[in-house]
Amino acid sequence: MKITIVGSGYVGLVTGACMAEVGNNVLCLDVDASKIDVLNSGGIPIHEPGLLEMVARNRAAGRLAFTTDVEKAVAHGEIQFIAVGTPPDEDGSADLKYVTAAARNIGRYMTGFKVVVDKSTVPVGTADKVRAAIQDELNQRKLSTPFTVVSNPEFLKEGAAVEDFMRPDRVVVGCAADAEGERGKQLMRALYAPFQRNHERMFFMDVRSAELTKYAANAMLATRISFMNELANLAEILGADIELVRQGIGSDPRIGYHFLYAGCGYGGSCFPKDVQALKRTSEEAGSGSRILAAVEASNDAQKHVLARKLVKEYGEDLKSRCFAIWGLAFKPNTDDMREAPSRVLIRELLERGARLRVHDPVAMEETQRVLKLDFADHPDWLSRVEYTDTPNSALEGADALVIVTEWKAFRSPDFEFIRNTLRDPLIVDGRNLYDPATVASYGLRYIPIGRPIVTPQTV
Numbered sequence: 243m244k245i246t247i248v249g250s251g252y253v254g255l256v257t258g259a260c261m262a263e264v265g266n267n268v269l270c271l272d273v274d275a276s277k278i279d280v281l282n283s284g285g286i287p288i289h290e291p292g293l294l295e296m297v298a299r300n301r302a303a304g305r306l307a308f309t310t311d312v313e314k315a316v317a318h319g320e321i322q323f324i325a326v327g328t329p330p331d332e333d334g335s336a337d338l339k340y341v342t343a344a345a346r347n348i349g350r351y352m353t354g355f356k357v358v359v360d361k362s363t364v365p366v367g368t369a370d371k372v373r374a375a376i377q378d379e380l381n382q383r384k385l386s387t388p389f390t391v392v393s394n395p396e397f398l399k400e401g402a403a404v405e406d407f408m409r410p411d412r413v414v415v416g417c418a419a420d421a422e423g424e425r426g427k428q429l430m431r432a433l434y435a436p437f438q439r440n441h442e443r444m445f446f447m448d449v450r451s452a453e454l455t456k457y458a459a460n461a462m463l464a465t466r467i468s469f470m471n472e473l474a475n476l477a478e479i480l481g482a483d484i485e486l487v488r489q490g491i492g493s494d495p496r497i498g499y500h501f502l503y504a505g506c507g508y509g510g511s512c513f514p515k516d517v518q519a520l521k522r523t524s525e526e527a528g529s530g531s532r533i534l535a536a537v538e539a540s541n542d543a544q545k546h547v548l549a550r551k552l553v554k555e556y557g558e559d560l561k562s563r564c565f566a567i568w569g570l571a572f573k574p575n576t577d578d579m580r581e582a583p584s585r586v587l588i589r590e591l592l593e594r595g596a597r598l599r600v601h602d603p604v605a606m607e608e609t610q611r612v613l614k615l616d617f618a619d620h621p622d623w624l625s626r627v628e629y630t631d632t633p634n635s636a637l638e639g640a641d642a643l644v645i646v647t648e649w650k651a652f653r654s655p656d657f658e659f660i661r662n663t664l665r666d667p668l669i670v671d672g673r674n675l676y677d678p679a680t681v682a683s684y685g686l687r688y689i690p691i692g693r694p695i696v697t698p699q700t701v
């Protein structure tokens with residue numbers, strides 16, 4: 243099939259590459275010419291395991307191409323995926339200006355039947371707006387070309403995006419209940435058939451339910467994380483261990499083990515904005531959501547937990563202190579720094595005068611870019627941030643080590659080296675990576691989240 247992907251970011255590029263991988267002919271469009279230049283010269287603008295190789299393979303096979311030419315992109319695919327960004331507006335609702343612009347472009351140039359697929363995460367009712375924008379353009383051209391708008395939200399996880407797309411848990415498709423909608427449904431069924439060869443994973447529904455399903459999934463996951471973070475904070479006060487509590491409740495199949503880890507807050511491009519947008523939708527609909535408001539507030543507070551622990555150890559004035567930070571990306575296997583808890587920690591520590599030695603396996607360049615924006619008001623503070631090539635070199639001259647992202651490379655460190663290198667042998671662990679007794683056995687003090695603090699004397 244011939245497919246066009248509008249927006250070649252995380253979702254668009256992965257969708258395009260995976261669709262090409264199973265034999266489709268895919269043209270990816272983006273308004274960002276520098277992104278398209280990178281893609282056309284054999285690179286990819288993001289870090290995502292397996293993606294570079296997949297893009298290269300399919301480009302070489304002539305099934306995947308990239309362009310900034312809107313007219314050519316609209317002409318290419320009978321199926322047009324819209325995978326542009328939907329950032330939060332000032333009031334928290336999803337800003338649909340990129341989605342609307344993409345829709346108008348389709349209406350402006352289409353000449354035959356199109357299935358327009360909303361893959362971006364968009365509020366309930368957006369398909370109607372996309373339909374209206376396309377129809378308006380067609381009316382201006384005095385055309386009555388048929389089309390349908392389908393909702394097909396994406397559930398991939400950054401860091402495992404290719405794997406998730408190739409082996410989806412489910413494919414949700416919302417179609418209109420008319421003849422064009424039925425035509426769209428059949429095309430979507432055929433398009434996704436190669437991704438579900440061992441059992442049916444497609445859920446067909448009405449468009450509004452599909453749109454709401456995406457927000458419901460992310461809001462539920464964010465709620466689980468915030469719930470565990472609050473329990474962790476309570477466990478600290480009560481002298482309980484959140485890891486044992488996690489195992490105790492996760493063993494109940496109604497609860498399950500997934501997404502029950504306490505930490506230093508969730509970030510990324512999806513949970514914060516989707517929780518905010520669903521809260522806004524609930525308010526606008528007059529129903530409101532006390533739960534989502536609490537989830538959001540709880541997560542904002544949790545992003546300060548690591549700084550709070552350091553201040554408790556060293557006091558408010560951190561001018562004479564230097565901290566090593568391991569992990570900057572909002573989660574492992576990505577260089578995405580959007581809403582990353584590390585940014586809150588870095589601000590808190592720099593504000594108090596600390597020096598930082600930071601390391602991330604892939605997000606160093608992206609960190610430098612976003613910190614320049616974050617500290618546009620205090621560019622001089624950034625001279626106190628040093629980027630180190632390895633995790634161990636971040637420790638040199640540092641008082642304590644702070645772990646923010648649970649990269650695999652941090653799971654089994656050389657604790658002896660850590661103890662001998664840090665000025666004050668302390669690890670503050672925002673991701674509960676280690677067995678506390680093991681850390682203490684190396685003569686290190688260990689402050690995890692929601693677990694008792696261990697010092698060499700207490701074990």
Ligand code: NAD
Binds near residue numbers: 251272277361397398
């Ligand atoms: P992104 O910012 O990485 O990519 C969006 C791309 O769209 C950018 O490259 C931008 O230049 C391009 N663009 C904007 N307007 C355009 C236009 N009119 N024509 C062509 N290109 C245009 O965003 P993303 O992370 O891929 O997210 C896209 C959507 O998918 C969002 O709604 C997001 O919520 C949703 N989503 C994201 C993830 C994720 O993990 N990133 C997962 C599921 C769903």
